[in-house]
Amino acid sequence: MKNTTVTLTFNTERLDALIYHMGKKDSELNEELSDYLQKMYEKYVPQATREYLDDKIAREEATKPARPRRQTEPARERSSGSQNEGNAGSL
Helix, strand or coil: CCCCCCCCCCCCHHHHHHHHHHCCCCCHHHHHHHHHHHHHHHHHHHHHHHHHHHHHHHHHHCCCCCCCCCCHHHHHHHHHHHHHHHHCCCC
């Protein structure tokens, strides 16, 4: 699923105060904003459209190929070490 970043403009002093007081109540700004966006989505987007999008997203995620695992550092060192050994013998 592809996500989009939303940028907002808000007074810096007010934002600092908001974050400070949210921290006192163990709340996080990003979580609260995400929850609010979800509620707005549910309020304004018709149920049929939400169901269609949920199904489309589920199908896209089901057809995604598994990402290949990255090779670890020790494995790279072993493979490059064996190449160096072969080159050293030919000198």
